[in-house]
Amino acid sequence: MIYIPGFIRVTKDRRIAYYPSGEKGVGVRKFERGGKTDAEVEARVRVIIKEVELGASLKIDADATWAAVFVAWEAEHAGVIKEGTYRKRLSAVNAHLLPSIGAEKIVQTDITTLGRVVDHVVASGTKIDNFMSVFQSLMVITSWARTKKWVAAECFGGPVEVKMLYKNGCMRTRTQSATNEDDESSISIADVPQWEDVVRLSNEIGDITGGRGSSLLIGQKYAAAVRVTAGTGLRLCELLAVTARRVDLKNGFITVDRQLDRYKPWVPRTAMPTAPTKNGITRKARIWSSIKPDLELLLEGLEPDDPIVGPYNGISWWADAWGNLLKEAGERCNWTWSGHYLRHHYGSFSTAPVEQGGKGMSYPAVQKSMGHKTLQTTIETYIHDVSRDDEGWID
Template sequence: MGKQEWRDGEMRDGIRKVRNARASKAAGKDVYSFKVPYRDANGKQTSETFSSFTAASRFRNKVRQQRDEGLSIDPKAGRISVKEYAEKWLAAAASKREGTYTEYEKRVRLYIVPALGGRQLRAVTRDEVQKMINDLKRRGLSPMTIRNVHRTTVALFRTAQVIDHKIASSPCVSILLPELPDREVEVLTAAQVREVSAKMPARWRAVVLVAAGTGLRISEVVGLTWDRIDLEAGSVTVDRQMSTKRLLAPVKTRKSRRVVPMPDVVADALRAHREAFPPLMQEVGDLDGKTVHRTALVFTRADGAPANAGDVRRPFMRARDAVGLPASVTFHVLRHTYASLLIAGGTHLTVIRDRMGHSSISITSDTYGHLYPEENERTRGAIDAAFAADDDPDDGAAGSLARV
């Protein structure tokens, strides 16, 4: 018995063959399409039509796989373009920390949309994501920038897959990324810190010493208020920072909330600053758009308004240049300087982690672990001491296994 003809309108194994009247008229012969009925994520009966049986079969298999795996994904939902979905994704991300949102928006606008924006979300392949990464490398972007773009791309497609159920899987798998170079941390000497501070305008002079003497981030320094400073006890409570919009905001992470010991050099600088620029109570808005803080900021602009990081960075760069330091010395180097001074004093990495508000010890270790050269000597000494003890001929344990 020969193969039975597949008639118009007949369903076979989840695919219906249908005559395309418009295409048939144009071609002067019968042209058929292949329709796959299925239920979408809301349980509504719908269908997808393909011009070839092969494409219809792939779609049918994908729908069945999703059904078998218990996924409720509407394949049509992924028709949205990457550009359009990215706009919706960024709108939802606006509630995140200001700095995080700013970085997301920049990476989407400059890198992800130009490379993938015109593609349907469901159509983006791993090869296309890899090509985007390779192109960024050819353009000379730093390995860290490329990795951050990849991280944002992963977050976008993961949201589309796991939260919005627009795609069954993410194309951001097994992507080859450029290796990060060995991290080099630039630090200043105490004398250089004093020189830069002396070249700053009087209003910002203490900012340099506060940053180098407490390790606070620049946004945390300009977000300081006098009620967070105890000059007598010698401590600074860090639980807020100043946003670029000159609004008070939560610190970077939960671990960033901390109390930092204040050395005398910082306390003296703050006393002199308070004498020269008496505290002024004012109402400062919060990034949440609702809260208003009635407080006295430690550092303000000349008109008394709140300062942001940019207000400090500009005079810092001028002071740095006046001292003759290289352009690679940014304000953040003062934070590295604080850590290096603690290390020179023998402070343990876990304490440095807490003082600097790092979210994990690995961040502290990766950044500053190489600044502990004396640990090499301690390691050698510990091993030599152990083997020297093992050389003792009177040791009755020779030849036996030690259990630890």
């Protein structure tokens, strides 16, 4: 049997008790089952000793996880670095880093930790640019943590190993980018959900929120919010920032001059955290008349500054919660698109000719309504071919 330091104790039934601080009697003692055999217990004791020794060389608790590092980085850099950079880093943390390695102990970090991040990003179906951004964000945060002696100098392995994983991730996401059938640079009516699909999704949202909020009216309102998204083309955070005074039912417009700041918690009974719109454009989004009853329901009983789609049950991270609701409802009703395709439904059917079931709006009108920075974006995104191969003459 190996030498067992004083801060570790192994019982006859192979249970291990130890102090993560590395000093007997200092801190909270932890208990765990060592294994079924003496060899397994010995192997586990070796790991514990290594973790505690590494933790002692670092200025961080031996049980600290990567989630703690990410939270500390966010707190220290909020309002200090450029807002765009801060948002990009937070997006990487929330979408990929926390889900893949947030629960992992710092002292257990090695090349497999980095591999889990790479696999998570690739599995999300993202493109190479986003993979590179996530990888860079992890390296930046790790470098910052290293200055505080929270992580080891080469915690992910040597430079050669790290570079190999980076190249592997680039290759895999580059391949996905080339073969991605959901490339949004060219979307036709056949690619977007039909109105029947939107209704199915809205009904599921209504069932979920009505049950959790113990209110039929809550369910009806959140179901209406889904249809309003499809009938206005608002982005998720734009919808959640709309207040009653911004809705003009008489003329059929919603003023979009801000969006919910998804990177800040919305504490109950406090002002909504907001951010500028994408591209910094203030616009009037045109409303399909078919969803007027849904907007009337959402506006019922509201004060001018009340949000038309506010959080329920004290939810503070409302943008994430709404996105998760859309995902959960989509899985229930076999919705095969992302929530963003509610916006594409609006863009595609607004620009489509009437004979295709669309609204027949001009591209410049849709560009202004949807807040695209350039007309080219609108034209290249929503493509409609209504010609017939057996017709040669052009009238």
